[in-house]
Amino acid sequence: MDLRHLILAVYSITALVEGVMIGDKMPRPSSSDACASLVALLPDDVHFPGSSEFAKDVLHYVESSVQNSTCSVEPQSVDDVGNVLKIIGEIGGHTSNANFSSTTGVQISMTAFDDVIYDSATSTVKIGTGQTWDTVYAKLEPLEINVVGGRIPGVGVGGLILGGGFSWITDQYGLSVDTVVTYDLVLPSGIFIQVNSTSDPDLFFGLKGGFNNFGIVTSGGGISFDLNATNLVNAATSNFSFNNIDSKAQMIMAYNISGVGEDALTAYLFYDAPTQPDVFDEFLNIPSLARDLKVRNFTEFLLTTFGPGTNLPFREKEHAVPILRYTTSILEAHP
Incomplete structure (x- = not known):
């Protein structure tokens, strides 16, 4: 099977806003202020401690990474992601350590980004970052298509595809980042862009990319x-x-x-x-x-x-x- 696949990664995992007093100036907005603004923007998608949605949003692969944020938010679209980032202002990362993919500020959950769409005309797959690799494999198997993803259940798409990505088929097709053709990216400013080797080679190099094929x-x-x-x-x-x-x-x-x-x-x-x-x-x-x-x-x-x-x-x-x-x-x- 000759499969070249595309992973479009709208990437925003965590964000933190802390109240800080600087000299005689007014304090910066706190995470509570950010949560209040998010409620006004996305009233049905902001969750607080005590709710089942919040517990799901802050849950991580290992307990050492879990922190209770002030609130969590589940953007439903790229525009939502952009607006959330405009309010929050900072983006976090991915690891098992506290403060890397979790926060005491505002936790952004990308669970709504769960598309797995195969385009036979271009032999590409569009994969949303709000899911785990085992769910991606299950969605692609009826099509007899696979991707270079995580080696165990529960590994998230976003963190692996940006952090390198060792797979059971890496020796044949490279790391997960070697299989990326284009990223959909929401910048900290809230602006949405598509990043590939032509549109922005420096940023694409920072995110990594390539293409490959394999069986199942x-x-x-x-x-x-x-x-x-x-x-x-x-x-x-x-x-x-x-x-x-x-x-x-x-x-x-x-x-x-x-x-x-x-x-x-x-x-x-x-x-x-x-x-x-x-x-x-x-x-x-x-x-x-x-x-x-x-x-x-x-x-x-x-x-x-x-x-x-x-x-x-x-x-x-x-x-x-x-x-x-x-x-x-x-x-x-x-x-």
């Missing part, structure tokens, strides 16, 4: 190992890192150290075709606690392997070290 039927799943098999699993992981040359084969190794008696190692194996590659044989030959490897579609692979849980109830702190190849000594250094 996959095989894979998870294998769990007892900690007693750590040396064997480390060796298999290192061998895969150094020796795998099949771009369709991908894996994630998770060291699950909970400290409450449920410690285990899990290898998440993925192959972008309905076959079982020899490159995984070393993992398959290690005695395992459980394994679930089969041919399934992309959405089924994500939901059965990682579970459907968006906004999982855990806290997270990350430290990243870029590594090209995993040696056994590096793998043995995990906590």
Whole structure:
């Protein structure tokens, strides 16, 4: 299948307005003032603590990022986004840390931006940023089309497509940002623009872009190992890192150290075709606690392997070290 796809990202995740007194000047508007102005502008789309809509709007993938904002707002159109930003004035970002994709000011929820529209004439897909990648996959699968998106359920479109975007098919087609042809963007000033390599190459470079094609039927799943098999699993992981040359084969190794008696190692194996590659044989030959490897579609692979849980109830702190190849000594250094 030859698919070149387009992701139009109307991107605005969080915003913060704080009241600040400067010398003898009047204080800047506070987040409460911003919420009052938003109610006047969008009375049906502004929500406050205590409502189910507010709870949904401020909920994040990990608890460490969740903050109770003064209010939340759900713009329904590009014009709404522009008007909201004119009132608020600042845009935030995406991560699991507090104050990056959450705020104590005004939380902007993009849930209304949930289009997934395939244009067969141009072989492009328009994707709204207010949804998660697993819902995007599910909408595209009846068309036998896929995109370079998140590796587990619950990962949002907007944050991944702007932050890089590792996918199960990245070795074949690049990062998520490498597949973007055009962005729809609302600037902090509230002005809506379309950004591509021709209209604004510098801004487009900052947001990133490109195009690619791929199929949809996959095989894979998870294998769990007892900690007693750590040396064997480390060796298999290192061998895969150094020796795998099949771009369709991908894996994630998770060291699950909970400290409450449920410690285990899990290898998440993925192959972008309905076959079982020899490159995984070393993992398959290690005695395992459980394994679930089969041919399934992309959405089924994500939901059965990682579970459907968006906004999982855990806290997270990350430290990243870029590594090209995993040696056994590096793998043995995990906590």
